[in-house]
Amino acid sequence: MENINDYKIHPRQVADKSSKETLKKAIKLALDVESDAVRLNTQSFNTNRYKAVKKIDDYEELKDRARQIKENSIQNLPQLLDKLTETIEHRGGKIFLAKSKKDATDYIKNVCLSHKAKLIVKAKSITSEEIGLNSVLEKQGFEIAETDLAEFILQVSKEQPSHNVAPAIHRSRESISELFKRNFNTDKSLETGEELTEFARDILRKKFLSADIGISGANLIAAEEGTILLVESEGNIRLTTQLPAVHIAIAGIEKIIPSKKDFGIFIELLAASGTGQPLTSYTNILEPPLDLPILNLNGRKDKQREFHLVIIDNGRMQMREDKDLKEALYCIRCSACMNSCANFQAVGGHAFGGEVYTGGIGGAWTVGTTDILEKGRFAELCTGCSRCVPNCPVRIDIPKLNTTIKNRLIKAAGGPSLQKSFFGNFSILGKFASITPGLSNWVSNLSISRTIMEKIIGFEKRRKIPRFANKTLVKQYKEYRRTNNLKSKTNELTSGLVLLADVYTNYNNPNVGMAAIKVFDKLGMSITLSKLLDEGRASQSQGLVQLATKRALKLATYLEELIDDGNEIIVAEPSVLALFRYDYKKLLNNDKQFDKLANHTYDPIEYINMLIVNCKLDLTKYIANSDLPKPKIFYHGHCQMKTIGAGYVASEFFQRLDYTVDVSNVECCGMAGSFGFKKEYYAISKNIGDDLIHQIIRSDSFDSNTIILASGTSCREQIGDELNNPIYHPIEFLQKILK
Amino acid sequence: MPNEINKEIIEQFIASAKEVVATVERIPANANSLNDALVAATENEVVLLAQPDDLDPELFSIFKLNKNVIIEPTKEQLSTIKTGITDAFCAIASTGSVCLSITKNLSSPASMLTRKHIVIVDSKTIIPKPRDIFSEKYLEGKGLKRSFSIITGPSATADMGPLVRGVHGPGKLHIIIVDLPTGRQGS
Numbered sequence: 001m002e003n004i005n006d007y008k009i010h011p012r013q014v015a016d017k018s019s020k021e022t023l024k025k026a027i028k029l030a031l032d033v034e035s036d037a038v039r040l041n042t043q044s045f046n047t048n049r050y051k052a053v054k055k056i057d058d059y060e061e062l063k064d065r066a067r068q069i070k071e072n073s074i075q076n077l078p079q080l081l082d083k084l085t086e087t088i089e090h091r092g093g094k095i096f097l098a099k100s101k102k103d104a105t106d107y108i109k110n111v112c113l114s115h116k117a118k119l120i121v122k123a124k125s126i127t128s129e130e131i132g133l134n135s136v137l138e139k140q141g142f143e144i145a146e147t148d149l150a151e152f153i154l155q156v157s158k159e160q161p162s163h164n165v166a167p168a169i170h171r172s173r174e175s176i177s178e179l180f181k182r183n184f185n186t187d188k189s190l191e192t193g194e195e196l197t198e199f200a201r202d203i204l205r206k207k208f209l210s211a212d213i214g215i216s217g218a219n220l221i222a223a224e225e226g227t228i229l230l231v232e233s234e235g236n237i238r239l240t241t242q243l244p245a246v247h248i249a250i251a252g253i254e255k256i257i258p259s260k261k262d263f264g265i266f267i268e269l270l271a272a273s274g275t276g277q278p279l280t281s282y283t284n285i286l287e288p289p290l291d292l293p294i295l296n297l298n299g300r301k302d303k304q305r306e307f308h309l310v311i312i313d314n315g316r317m318q319m320r321e322d323k324d325l326k327e328a329l330y331c332i333r334c335s336a337c338m339n340s341c342a343n344f345q346a347v348g349g350h351a352f353g354g355e356v357y358t359g360g361i362g363g364a365w366t367v368g369t370t371d372i373l374e375k376g377r378f379a380e381l382c383t384g385c386s387r388c389v390p391n392c393p394v395r396i397d398i399p400k401l402n403t404t405i406k407n408r409l410i411k412a413a414g415g416p417s418l419q420k421s422f423f424g425n426f427s428i429l430g431k432f433a434s435i436t437p438g439l440s441n442w443v444s445n446l447s448i449s450r451t452i453m454e455k456i457i458g459f460e461k462r463r464k465i466p467r468f469a470n471k472t473l474v475k476q477y478k479e480y481r482r483t484n485n486l487k488s489k490t491n492e493l494t495s496g497l498v499l500l501a502d503v504y505t506n507y508n509n510p511n512v513g514m515a516a517i518k519v520f521d522k523l524g525m526s527i528t529l530s531k532l533l534d535e536g537r538a539s540q541s542q543g544l545v546q547l548a549t550k551r552a553l554k555l556a557t558y559l560e561e562l563i564d565d566g567n568e569i570i571v572a573e574p575s576v577l578a579l580f581r582y583d584y585k586k587l588l589n590n591d592k593q594f595d596k597l598a599n600h601t602y603d604p605i606e607y608i609n610m611l612i613v614n615c616k617l618d619l620t621k622y623i624a625n626s627d628l629p630k631p632k633i634f635y636h637g638h639c640q641m642k643t644i645g646a647g648y649v650a651s652e653f654f655q656r657l658d659y660t661v662d663v664s665n666v667e668c669c670g671m672a673g674s675f676g677f678k679k680e681y682y683a684i685s686k687n688i689g690d691d692l693i694h695q696i697i698r699s700d701s702f703d704s705n706t707i708i709l710a711s712g713t714s715c716r717e718q719i720g721d722e723l724n725n726p727i728y729h730p731i732e733f734l735q736k737i738l739k
Numbered sequence: 740m741p742n743e744i745n746k747e748i749i750e751q752f753i754a755s756a757k758e759v760v761a762t763v764e765r766i767p768a769n770a771n772s773l774n775d776a777l778v779a780a781t782e783n784e785v786v787l788l789a790q791p792d793d794l795d796p797e798l799f800s801i802f803k804l805n806k807n808v809i810i811e812p813t814k815e816q817l818s819t820i821k822t823g824i825t826d827a828f829c830a831i832a833s834t835g836s837v838c839l840s841i842t843k844n845l846s847s848p849a850s851m852l853t854r855k856h857i858v859i860v861d862s863k864t865i866i867p868k869p870r871d872i873f874s875e876k877y878l879e880g881k882g883l884k885r886s887f888s889i890i891t892g893p894s895a896t897a898d899m900g901p902l903v904r905g906v907h908g909p910g911k912l913h914i915i916i917v918d919l920p921t922g923r924q925g926s
Contacts, residue, residue, distance in 0.1 A: 233896060238908065279836055285887055
């Protein structure tokens with residue numbers, strides 16, 4: 001990894017992602033100098049979060065309540081603001097509603113001027129970054145001391161935040177050490193975490209003792225009681241809000257909730273979801289102006305405590321009117337979406353983020369608070385893997401926010417790019433290519449074709465092109481039924497099981513589909529193949545929402561007929577199964593139809609497992625006897641399968657059959673459908689893939705014979721790009737071990 | 740609260756507090772025992788003793804006569820003092836936290852300017868979960884009536900790379916749980 005302190009591009013230069021070129025440069029910067037620190041730190045937060053939420057016995061219920069409170073609060077925002085104004089003023093504080101960034105900075109500047117302040121201590125506030133407060137105050141001649149150690153680092157390095165909770169997450173201890181040595185003239189040793197912390201503490205303690213004014217953010221504000229919640233670990237928020245006599249708190253208008261009686265829910269969720277702690281070191285519940293003696297350690301003669309609450313609109317009320325972006329206002333900025341995102345773990349917020357807001361949730365916030373759609377271009381880094389969805393404490397559909405931004409960008413550009421049309425219409429491509437698959441594969445792999453494809457549609461040259469099968473699943477199925485003297489039942493509505501002929505299984509992996517057919521045949525269950533219809537996954541992930549909706553409606557109607565006729569639907573491709581169990585809820589906008597699909601669609605192993613659990617199937621009598629030692633298995637759970645709660649069914653299934661199964665904890669393989677094929681994202685995709693590959697080869701039982709199981713087509717492509725081990729869909733492996 | 744539940748909850752609190760790297764001891768609630776505990780915990784250092792907000796001031800009657808104790812500090816002393824003693828109005832079993840009122844008394848400076856914070860809490864005020872502070876069922880609604888800080892372990896940061904304890908706030912947190920004599924329990 002190159003040195004961040006000497007790197008040719010400064011993160012600020014690539015903070016605004018309006019142009020595609022900047023996004024490209026930012027990705028390069030992040031992969032060259034920030035990736036190692038970001039991955040280490042986000043993965044540690046991520047692991048700790050999983051442990052912490054497990055300890056909350058009513059976690060799901062708590063999330064529902066938090067969501068409900070936030071929804072109601074945004075709904076009743078004008079009334080809540082009135083109430084809050086009344087409470088704060090009644091207690092002797094001042095409240096100011098700033099429509100714009102300038103309104104806010106003007107007000108704060110005037111408060112500082114009125115107190116003849118020289119030095120202002122600041123606790124971390126992302127909202128203050130949004131309004132550009134520091135530069136305004138500094139231009140006015142005030143000295144600003146950022147006191148959160150991460151913000152202190154950023155003040156020295158002049159970088160923008162790379163993460164909501166840990167804004168300097170992109171920096172290693174070594175890089176901070178070097179940064180300090182270059183910037184401070186000191187004889188002190190600055191090598192260990194302790195030495196660096198003590199050094200910064202000493203500088204900042206002097207600032208605290210002489211500061212005239214303290215400026216903080218706010219995690220939540222209760223309208224009824226005028227209480228503000230501020231969570232932290234270092235203790236700088238306590239000093240900022242309590243040492244100087246004047247306290248200014250800055251908060252987005254969306255932080256207001258009705259009453260502090262509900263703080264408890266958010267306190268528990270924030271700590272667990274953010275840093276994975278039971279609580280952070282300090283959770284401050286303040287009703288300023290505080291009834292606390294003024295110490296005047298700064299030498300001033302202040303006699304009265306003064307409190308200003310600056311409430312920021314800056315686009316939020318407009319977001320509230322936007323039926324899609326409104327969802328982002330529920331965010332409590334815990335950063336779980338960033339920590340659970342494989343792409344974010346690889347590049348962090350300097351690439352997957354804008355000038356202020358970062359990660360999956362950052363796109364909507366950037367667009368909402370700047371009113372410039374193009375600045376949200378980094379939303380393209382959301383692959384829709386959906387790992388953030390179950391980890392968001394207020395149940396925000398973050399992938400949908402990003403699909404919205406992608407879709408608006410397409411419209412603003414006057415239509416989809418060739419690349420988006422190419423990847424979003426995979427079913428049409430498959431149809432033509434499969435007329436003469438040999439020729440298609442031959443042509444598409446010619447070096448000249450690759451160069452043309454890379455130039456025109458941005459299809460990365462170094463990726464193997466997915467092979468179109470010589471015979472599609474539909475053809476193979478018909479032949480199989482003929483040779484087995486069984487009447488082809490394709491396209492007929494019969495009761496029993498129906499395997500969905502999704503486009504990926506049909507054109508690229510007919511062997512997976514045939515394995516499912518043969519397994520159910522062997523188990524004595526009647527199974528047929530569905531019609532071939534595009535399910536809309538590819539178009540949705542390109543942001544082609546209207547096309548995805550059209551395709552979803554058509555397929556849902558067909559599947560509903562099959563289900564009404566008494567069929568259960570087997571879906572081999574996990575990204576397609578996840579559509580029926582998650583994405584279609586919003587695409588179809590028909591809860592009854594969605595529920596039917598969600599309740600009658602299964603992964604093949606999941607269905608067999610259900611029969612075993614319900615004592616309807618004794619699998620052991622179908623398993624072939626073998627004296628040979630069992631091969632070892634490494635299993636990688638598909639991202640969207642994990643989100644719909646079926647991510648580990650297959651690994652547990654084979655463990656119960658006495659196989660040794662190692663399991664990856666990589667959130668997503670990084671291929672994510674078409675993402676890894678795109679020229680501009682190939683490097684990120686490979687970076688994430690390497691994380692998975694390392695886990696596989698470092699697992700206890702790994703050798704060249706280890707069987708790798710992954711149900712996603714793209715997961716298998718990503719792994720197969722690097723390893724020569726046998727790689728199967730779990731249903732293929734089951735077929736191999738049956739009699 | 741029945742005694743049996745109280746016992747379980749105290750044990751849970753002690754385990755949670757140790758998990759977040761606080762040190763904990765439990766003593767009978769009388770001025771002699773508290774004096775012994777504080778003399779040992781302060782290690783002969785000069786200490787800032789904040790007037791208690793909730794505990795009976797009588798408990799501190801012996802210790803406050805100690806020559807190392809400062810009750811009305813000068814500005815100079817406040818800027819340099821290393822150890823502070825405060826009470827807490829409640830503690831939380833699931834997280835090992837103590838809750839400190841922010842009032843006219845000096846518990847805020849004693850717990851945020853120092854390197855070591857010693858906090859005394861009545862075992863009767865231990866509640867199960869953080870959310871219970873905001874419930875009227877617990878603490879006679881005290882949690883809803885004031886400004887306070889929930890303190891969970893020492894001040895810490897991971898911003899400089901590895902986890903470091905002791906940043907702007909105290910790097911050491913010592914909790915003394917006091918038990919009221921039997922008979923007065925539940926009164």
